[in-house]
Amino acid sequence: MSAGVLEEAIKKAAIAWVSVGDGPAYGLWCMPVENSLAVVSGPGEQFAPGLAQAERAVMRLRGDHGGLIVQADAVVSRVLPGSPEWDEIAPQLATKRLNASGTADDLVTRWVETGCALVRLTPADDSAIGSPDLPAESAAAPPRDTPARVETRRPFRLHRVRKR
Template structure:
């Protein structure tokens, strides 16, 4: 997990979704919610989640249960974790500005601590495809081409 920059998170009955993350102080930390941050469906009210990490080959290597703890500005952990997270954030606006943005009540800064043995690892990993069903979206429907009264010729200079 120390090398992981992306993990897959399952919270309750929500779809599994990818999250940007950083491993600090023996726990996985993620930031999301609010404007400009990754969505974290269901995590604001969750106390437990399931974390799946992928290996160098792109496939999953481990899934482990986690306890979710929200970090808040003023907490002792906030002062030590947030500057480290801001430093690891790619394409962020800067450490102190990022920390101020994360202090917004709509933004979640969460610490996911391992809670028990992995549920899937090594020989217990599934063999088949785990591809999820494609979510419904209006973008999958073919849009009609605009009507043209006259044929447009291709002019070559």
């Protein structure tokens, strides 16, 4: 697979499907930074179990048509608050955060206070698998159990509805 496809997918990425170990893949909003992706997770932010402590993860990126075009192993490196890298990436990532209350500086301050993890996903060398080599079957998983799913009763109808 061409490294150019991976680079272009990273440049255009707004969401990436990231899985840690044998766990399920989670759709995470992200921001391209050079040849890697920056992702924030933690309290009050997106749910990415194990990503902050992981050394490696698998990231799946989509193309312009919305389908999977590349999958790659990624080296996970945590960006620590106060570092020059944090001072460069965190404010940019905060401006990309949709529906955030307050300014970007307030959001960055909240990330530090609540212990959110800012990680950088950098593709490992020669680990990318492109469209021709991806499996043909769907990678869709059945829905996970959640307490949010409840049985609902049928809607009330005043008059009988005829079937056609």
